[in-house]
Amino acid sequence: xxxxxxxxxxxxxxxxxxxxxxxxxxxxxxxxxxxxxxxxxxxxxxxxxxxxxxxxxxxxxxxxxxxxxxxxxxxxxxxxxxxxxxxxxxxxxxxxxxxxxxxxxxxxxxxxxxxxxxxxxxxxxxxxxxxxxxxxxxxxxxxxxxxxxxxxxxxxxxxxxxxxxxxxxxxxxxxxxxxxxxxxxxxxxxxxxxxxxxxxxxxxxxxxxxxxxxxxxxxxxxxxxxxxxxxxxxxxxxxxxxxxxxxxxxxxxxxxxxxxxxxxxxxxxxxxxxxxxxxxxxxxxxxxxxxxxxxxxxxxxxxxxxxxxxxxxxxxxxxxxxxxx
Amino acid sequence: xxxxxxxxxxxxxxxxxxxxxxxxxxxxxxxxxxxxxxxxxxxxxxxxxxxxxxxxxxxxxxxxxxxxxxxxxxxxxxxxxxxxxxxxxxxxxxxxxxxxxxxxxxxxxxxxxxxxxxxxxxxxxxxxxxxxxxxxxxxxxxxxxxxxxxxxxxxxxxxxxxxxxxxxxxxxxxxxxxxxxxxxxxxxxxxxxxxxxxxxxxxxxxxxxxxxxxxxxxxxxxxxxxxxxxxxxxxxxxxxxxxxxxxxxxxxxxxxxxxxxxxxxxxxxxxxxxxxxxxxxxxxxx
Ligand SMILES: Nc1ncnc2c1ncn2[C@@H]1O[C@H](COP(=O)(O)OP(=O)(O)O)[C@@H](O)[C@H]1O
Ligand SMILES: [Mg+2]
Numbered sequence: 001x002x003x004x005x006x007x008x009x010x011x012x013x014x015x016x017x018x019x020x021x022x023x024x025x026x027x028x029x030x031x032x033x034x035x036x037x038x039x040x041x042x043x044x045x046x047x048x049x050x051x052x053x054x055x056x057x058x059x060x061x062x063x064x065x066x067x068x069x070x071x072x073x074x075x076x077x078x079x080x081x082x083x084x085x086x087x088x089x090x091x092x093x094x095x096x097x098x099x100x101x102x103x104x105x106x107x108x109x110x111x112x113x114x115x116x117x118x119x120x121x122x123x124x125x126x127x128x129x130x131x132x133x134x135x136x137x138x139x140x141x142x143x144x145x146x147x148x149x150x151x152x153x154x155x156x157x158x159x160x161x162x163x164x165x166x167x168x169x170x171x172x173x174x175x176x177x178x179x180x181x182x183x184x185x186x187x188x189x190x191x192x193x194x195x196x197x198x199x200x201x202x203x204x205x206x207x208x209x210x211x212x213x214x215x216x217x218x219x220x221x222x223x224x225x226x227x228x229x230x231x232x233x234x235x236x237x238x239x240x241x242x243x244x245x246x247x248x249x250x251x252x253x254x255x256x257x258x259x260x261x262x263x264x265x266x267x268x269x270x271x272x273x274x275x276x277x278x279x280x281x282x283x284x285x286x287x288x289x290x291x292x293x294x295x296x297x298x299x300x301x302x303x304x305x306x307x308x309x310x311x312x313x314x315x316x317x318x319x320x321x322x323x324x325x
Numbered sequence: 326x327x328x329x330x331x332x333x334x335x336x337x338x339x340x341x342x343x344x345x346x347x348x349x350x351x352x353x354x355x356x357x358x359x360x361x362x363x364x365x366x367x368x369x370x371x372x373x374x375x376x377x378x379x380x381x382x383x384x385x386x387x388x389x390x391x392x393x394x395x396x397x398x399x400x401x402x403x404x405x406x407x408x409x410x411x412x413x414x415x416x417x418x419x420x421x422x423x424x425x426x427x428x429x430x431x432x433x434x435x436x437x438x439x440x441x442x443x444x445x446x447x448x449x450x451x452x453x454x455x456x457x458x459x460x461x462x463x464x465x466x467x468x469x470x471x472x473x474x475x476x477x478x479x480x481x482x483x484x485x486x487x488x489x490x491x492x493x494x495x496x497x498x499x500x501x502x503x504x505x506x507x508x509x510x511x512x513x514x515x516x517x518x519x520x521x522x523x524x525x526x527x528x529x530x531x532x533x534x535x536x537x538x539x540x541x542x543x544x545x546x547x548x549x550x551x552x553x554x555x556x557x558x559x560x561x562x563x564x565x566x567x568x569x570x571x572x573x574x575x576x577x578x579x580x581x582x583x584x585x586x587x588x589x590x591x592x593x594x595x596x597x598x599x600x601x602x603x604x605x606x607x608x609x610x611x
Pocket of ligand 2: 042163164
């Protein structure tokens with residue numbers, strides 16, 4: 001395996017007219033990881049996945065899947081890859097089981113003799129065995145989503161690419177998907193799962209990459225991404241002015257949201273950024289307290305806050321509901 | 326690192342022959358209600374003709390489509406009449422629906438991406454889709470012919486059939502000629518199917534590809550009627566569509582069958598190549 005990577009892209013780009021939907025993305029997904037591909041709607045996740053799977057040709061850049069170049073080695077690679085791309089899609093006039101039969105027989109690499117058993121197994125795995133004979137037309141969105149995951153599990157896979165697998169699922173279904181992903185990862189399958197929901201990636205992934213407007217803005221083990229966030233201290237004091245002077249003297253920048261609108265009766269809240277990124281803090285929190293006390297600043301409250309992954313995500317991808325254009 | 330899929334393959338498990346997809350395609354095509362509706366509509370043509378002839382007193386000779394005046398004497402002529410009547414419009418309509426749906430239908434459902442990720446292989450999928458359309462081209466005229474023979478036999482006497490060349494053949498031989506004409510029509514529709522397949526690779530809206538295919542067929546047939554374009558006529562895929570009368574001679578004249586087959590093969594090659602060129606490089610974004 002090339003460098004132990006299940007997915008490796010170099011300079012991967014896709015242009016739609018003037019727009020760069022995916023812009024020079026260098027993904028590195030190690031084997032055996034549960035890799036979250038995080039980004040707001042329209043940030044280029046699905047487009048990237050289409051290029052990974054050979055559905056769309058890159059405008060520039062290369063894709064290496066399981067150690068082999070795509071799309072040249074598509075027929076060697078894809079039988080080892082299960083995928084859910086941009087939501088499930090099925091023949092509405094066929095039953096769930098018939099749909100899986102159809103898609104399984106599409107590959108010349110599957111074994112017809114075991115097809116029936118594999119379809120049955122996949123349906124059981126996603127809890128659809130009772131709806132197997134029902135037309136997909138009558139399925140709810142959540143059931144279709146499950147059937148889509150079942151399709152990805154029809155054969156033993158080395159890599160699963162799941163594009164927003166929990167879309168349309170209820171909390172129970174979301175939990176089941178999470179457990180399913182964990183159990184698959186436990187068996188050695190690399191899982192590449194895209195999501196626009198941070199909490200989801202946070203709960204199920206070991207690694208993550210963050211997309212923003214077509215660009216890859218961060219990637220690595222989740223723990224490292226968390227570490228990369230800034231550390232802030234929050235101080236409640238009646239002597240805000242003096243406190244600010246002390247902090248400035250220590251070279252600390254005032255953090256965002258420093259003067260809270262609801263002014264507390266017993267003092268003002270002062271927020272300062274202790275450090276950002278992976279740099280060591282220039283001054284330790286306990287030393288800050290010592291300096292404050294020395295300067296006669298009365299302290300009512302003092303807290304050290306690490307930026308949450310959520311803050312980090314927002315910092316990387318921008319705030320609000322703006323869908324990237 | 327356990328490589329499950331690799332191990333499974335190393336075990337030397339028997340692999341599918343690759344024909345599974347064709348089987349599945351035929352099953353889906355002929356299992357769907359729409360296909361049945363098309364075939365039922367085609368089967369309704371001979372039924373309509375037979376009933377109309379039955380309830381009306383007598384058809385004056387020489388009026389209406391060829392063979393119509395002979396139905397009352399011999400029910401088998403219902404089949405010949407119905408096949409003749411359905412060639413200009415109904416057959417191309419039905420074939421346009423099926424051929425136009427081939428790729429665009431999968432694209433609009435979104436199943437195209439899952440077939441390709443399976444991986445079905447783009448060339449293989451295209452071939453299987455075309456094979457499915459050809460299967461329909463075989464079944465459709467056969468449906469008209471057999472429904473015609475059945476309703477004809479039910480409503481009218483059946484006896485020896487006088488051919489265009491004047492000879493007489495027994496009903497069994499006449500039934501064989503019906504099948505032969507169905508085969509002729511199947512070949513006739515192969516070129517149009519290839520055009521439909523190509524048009525189907527251009528869009529994700531199946532109705533668009535269907536309508537375009539039917540329009541192409543109608544325009545071609547009109548062009549085939551214009552004397553100003555007679556230099557073009559031998560190249561039009563519909564040129565030999567009505568030439569199956571040669572199969573109703575004794576002995577059978579195979580000339581138009583051969584010319585037709587050659588022409589259709591040309592259309593298959595050209596539009597097959599166009600469909601291939603379009604489909605293997607196409608971005609699947611639906
Ligand atoms: N077929 C297409 N034609 C033009 N633009 C497209 C097409 N598909 C996607 N895009 C654009 O590419 C960008 C990325 O889309 P997508 O990859 O679907 O994002 P995500 O999956 O992260 O929500 C969006 O701005 C979208 O408008
Ligand atoms: Mg998407």
